[in-house]
Amino acid sequence: MSFSDRHLIPAEQTDLSPSALQQVEEYDAEPKFRAIIGKGGTRRGIRLESVYWDGLSWLINGSRQSMGDVVDQAAAQVGENSNLASMLRVVAFRWMWRRLAIMENVYSTENLNTLIQACPTPAIVLTRDKKIQFFNESFMTMLKQRLALGNIAQLSAGFRFVLDTQVDDAIQSLSAKGKMVTTGFTATCAGKQLSGQINLAMAPSHQKQMVIGYVVRG
Structure with a gap:
């Protein structure tokens, strides 16, 4: 999973396609x-x-x-x-x-970003295609401290954030059961590695399916 500015731009279109539209009963x-x-x-x-x-x-x-x-x-x-x-x-x-x-x-992406920024602990939003949509200051502080980074620019080159559970699988499980999914994660950058545990929940967004991750151990 890469980490660049283009991954932080809210999606303006929904995931709906003609095949995704519900059939009229x-x-x-x-x-x-x-x-x-x-x-x-x-x-x-x-x-x-x-x-x-x-x-x-x-x-x-x-x-x-x-x-x-x-x-x-x-x-x-x-x-x-x-x-x-x-x-x-x-x-x-x-x-x-x-x-x-x-x-x-x-349920707009703007309100979703506000929700993430208001969280006092490290939090992140991931899209179905494994891209980082949003993160908060606590998440950035954790990366800086644990990966010995000077600034966010260092994350744009070679940063990877990988879940032990596939995002698609997490979304399917959350959609079916409506319960939290707990899994591990690994963040790497410039030869340094951070592993921890993260709680996943469905992100309140009507535009696309995403998950919110709350870091509980990192």
Whole structure:
């Protein structure tokens, strides 16, 4: 694993590709008829694809609103003679879109870097292709002390950071079990070597799969 400035630049694109996109389930597009009763006992018969009913149910989950409240508000916007079903599709999609925007902001690489910098112990973020995405000052201090380095420029030539566990294997294990993975690591530079132990966890990022490593012994 090399250590250079280009490995520290946040990725601006996601790992999504056409083959990675989830397939639409047959159930999602199946129209479902529901009779919704709003305030005052107003009853409206509505036919929507199942995925939109699911979205609207998610929208009201944990809130004080009922499905009747959502339908009443949508009906008030479109009027009684307009397409209520279309408005409800827009409501569901718009809410999901806004929710996604909030989540992408929370799980951005910028916030991930802030999380690493706030850690008081040596911490590092590794990409699936074994590159160093971020590291904090404590990690740099550890390398300087243990490898007798003068400055970060020395790390750009010949530095290697290798885990005893493959990053791909760690990601698969973390994704499946959701538990921490503990493994060893070896850092080498200019003929000097540092070995230790590191705890791995999935990095909170929507852009690409990465792991956070917290050095527990080095």
